[in-house]
Amino acid sequence: MHRLRDHRGHDRWFPQSERSRAVGITMAGFHLGSVAGLVFTPSLMLSRFGLSAPFAAFGLVGFVWLFLWLFFISKDPQSQPRISRKEYQHILGGSENLIHGLLKKAQEGDTSGRTPPFGMLLSKLPTWAIIVANFMNNWVSSFLLLICLCT
DSSP: OOOGGGGHHHHHHSOGGGHHHHHHHHHHHHHHHHHHHHHHHHHHHTSTTGGGHHHHHHHHHHHHHHHHHHHHOOSSGGGOTTSOHHHHHHHHHHHHHHHHHHHHHHHHTOOTTSOOOHHHHHTSHHHHHHHHHHHHHHIIIIIIIIIGGGO
16 A cells, blocks of 8 residues: 555655646556566567576566666755756745645645545545545555456
């Protein structure tokens, strides 16, 4: 289950106005990776390397990705030497605008940012739509597709 804080990299690398799109693309990438694995695995298994080919191929791709990540990616934009000053200001400006707006609301006594009660959330149709959609997505992708794939 994904927690809100699992997207700390998005908090550091994207302005607030672009974070939801970045998280969406990231989450879509997880699913596309699973689909790509399911598409390529049969052809790898039928190669001359046999059953061990998918493990070796995906392991190799994983290690290449790891080394590229360690070489090119920094913890935050401040320590990244390949980022332009203009891009850094864009990232920082979006985040500062968000923080400034939240501080201003807090000083004015605005309580609209408070967490609503769970009873109220559970009484809303959009909440149940999200719950059902996530359940169905997890059921199909995790249980039916991956566990029942061998039968």
